[in-house]
Amino acid sequence: MNRLTTFIYSRKAAPWVFLAPFLILFLVFKVFPVVLAVLMSFQKIQGINTGEFNGVANYEALASNVRFGVALRNTTLYTVGTLIVLIPIPLIIAVLLDSGRVVKATVFRTILFLPALTSLVVVGTVFRAVLNPTGLLNSAIEQVGAQPQRWLEVAELAIPSLILLAAWRWTGINIIYFSSGLVNISKEIYEAAAIDGANAFQMFWRITLPLLRPTTLFVVILTIIGGFQVFVEPYILYPGGQSPGDGGLSLAYLIYRTAFNSFNLGSAAAMGVVLALIIFILSLIQFRFFGAFQREG
Amino acid sequence: MSAASQYSTASPTDVQVSRGRQFTVSKITILVIFLILAFLFLIPLYWMVLSSVRPLGLIFTSGTNMLPTVTTLDNYSRLFSSVPYLNWFANSVVQSLGFSIASVTICAMGGFALAKYRFRGRNTLLILILLSQMIPFYLLIIPLFVMIVKMGLVDTLVGAILPLAAHPIGIFFMRQYMLSIEDELLDAARVDGASEYRLFFSIAVPISRPAIATLLVLFALEYWNNLLWPLIVFRSPERMPLAVGLSTLVTQYYPSYDLVMAGSTLATVPIIILFLFLRRQFMEGFGALGTGIK
Numbered sequence: 001m002n003r004l005t006t007f008i009y010s011r012k013a014a015p016w017v018f019l020a021p022f023l024i025l026f027l028v029f030k031v032f033p034v035v036l037a038v039l040m041s042f043q044k045i046q047g048i049n050t051g052e053f054n055g056v057a058n059y060e061a062l063a064s065n066v067r068f069g070v071a072l073r074n075t076t077l078y079t080v081g082t083l084i085v086l087i088p089i090p091l092i093i094a095v096l097l098d099s100g101r102v103v104k105a106t107v108f109r110t111i112l113f114l115p116a117l118t119s120l121v122v123v124g125t126v127f128r129a130v131l132n133p134t135g136l137l138n139s140a141i142e143q144v145g146a147q148p149q150r151w152l153e154v155a156e157l158a159i160p161s162l163i164l165l166a167a168w169r170w171t172g173i174n175i176i177y178f179s180s181g182l183v184n185i186s187k188e189i190y191e192a193a194a195i196d197g198a199n200a201f202q203m204f205w206r207i208t209l210p211l212l213r214p215t216t217l218f219v220v221i222l223t224i225i226g227g228f229q230v231f232v233e234p235y236i237l238y239p240g241g242q243s244p245g246d247g248g249l250s251l252a253y254l255i256y257r258t259a260f261n262s263f264n265l266g267s268a269a270a271m272g273v274v275l276a277l278i279i280f281i282l283s284l285i286q287f288r289f290f291g292a293f294q295r296e297g
Numbered sequence: 298m299s300a301a302s303q304y305s306t307a308s309p310t311d312v313q314v315s316r317g318r319q320f321t322v323s324k325i326t327i328l329v330i331f332l333i334l335a336f337l338f339l340i341p342l343y344w345m346v347l348s349s350v351r352p353l354g355l356i357f358t359s360g361t362n363m364l365p366t367v368t369t370l371d372n373y374s375r376l377f378s379s380v381p382y383l384n385w386f387a388n389s390v391v392q393s394l395g396f397s398i399a400s401v402t403i404c405a406m407g408g409f410a411l412a413k414y415r416f417r418g419r420n421t422l423l424i425l426i427l428l429s430q431m432i433p434f435y436l437l438i439i440p441l442f443v444m445i446v447k448m449g450l451v452d453t454l455v456g457a458i459l460p461l462a463a464h465p466i467g468i469f470f471m472r473q474y475m476l477s478i479e480d481e482l483l484d485a486a487r488v489d490g491a492s493e494y495r496l497f498f499s500i501a502v503p504i505s506r507p508a509i510a511t512l513l514v515l516f517a518l519e520y521w522n523n524l525l526w527p528l529i530v531f532r533s534p535e536r537m538p539l540a541v542g543l544s545t546l547v548t549q550y551y552p553s554y555d556l557v558m559a560g561s562t563l564a565t566v567p568i569i570i571l572f573l574f575l576r577r578q579f580m581e582g583f584g585a586l587g588t589g590i591k
Contacts, residue, residue, distance in 0.1 A: 015419075019410045026463040034437065048443045110580075111338055113579075118342070121547065122565050125561050126558075129348065136344055168338065235544070236548065251435075260442070276433050
């Protein structure tokens, strides 16, 4: 055979041949677009062909862009809200399901997981109907004699509505994450602690939580990344994605609108860069925070 | 004090200490809590299915009546006659399978290289791939949109699939699984004269079949449920996948909830049925993806 064939069949070349399809697509559709996006964020772009560099003008414009500020605030609130709901509750449910105290644990695990299978478009659609002034939620609220709310028509109720939707959609999957973390904690540690007279809460705080830290870190980061990229939910929940008083305007949705409705690609790219930086910095802080914990324990 | 002792009676992990009646009480409390949770999680899905067989006039006037008293399949027949729903459904099947097969193939190949070969830059590459998971897709869509327009890939299957195929979690997942393939096994095959490529197809792929199956299922589901990228790629209604098609109905100011509920039900029920058959694949797969990253 010729030398090229010999080389391709060599043990040295093989890993690169195996990696080639992934790497080519990775470079073309991940690395290159990141570079392009950063370049675009410093350009004034008309149409998709003509771009001319205009320094930091796009970023300066963001600083005085009221809607960008609102979107940033909403997205932060939403992310904090989802962290408050989607970390402790799934964690406690997972611990309960794992404790052997729940009859038919597998059935409950399966039921709580079902929402994770549904498309966000479907979830948004169903919740738009549920949160309708005469929808299911208000009917239930009236039934117990409380005051019905105009969930999707009041700016202040937008973020709570979105968090409600998120709680339904993501709880089950976070339970799965925590459960698979719990599997790795040896039962012997609990038995030893029980012999030493530890009660349930001591075991939870001193054994379960510290040993579950890698999983918790993963779920926290996932929730932050997901929270800051919330798009489909407000896009579907509000007609044309337009929430009253911009109460449900998210950063990702604003980027989408700026790029594909106003065709202001430069400005959208600048927003994307800011979003990427926020996610990167928050993830870094998480790693340090949890890392420090680990040394302490 | 008494409050504290009462609390510990109902606490979750005092299984070793409590006996008899106390144990039963806490077990029943927990069961009740879980029944309420299960009810809350099932009710939106049930309501979706129920509304899909109710005449439009009854969807918002039935209050908390959960019984299918007046039912009709009209919503479904009007859904099929007024929008290209069957097209959307077929497109979703083709695109989800296409994406899943393409992505899992390149992830399995790349994962094998990262797991079973030593070469310069391997660890750097792995870290780079994992870090890329943090890049928000909203940064990428702007240049990606420009790219597919210039490459003429708007409205095409290739345009929908290729930009998503290099999946960082996919390649990492396959690498983790393939780490467990024994080097001795590969070396023995090499001694017998098998080429490096033969090793992949005859040893790595058969051994990794469970991981490949899991990833195929998860990636197909991921695409099935994906809205954003297909929303940008597809312009003609007859080429759209389900999520995009449905979204065009829902985002109107006054969506026809009868059609929308029927469409949502048809987009969800097949997945749930599939899930009940492949439950372990789905749930363990999600768990493995989660804990694989430590």
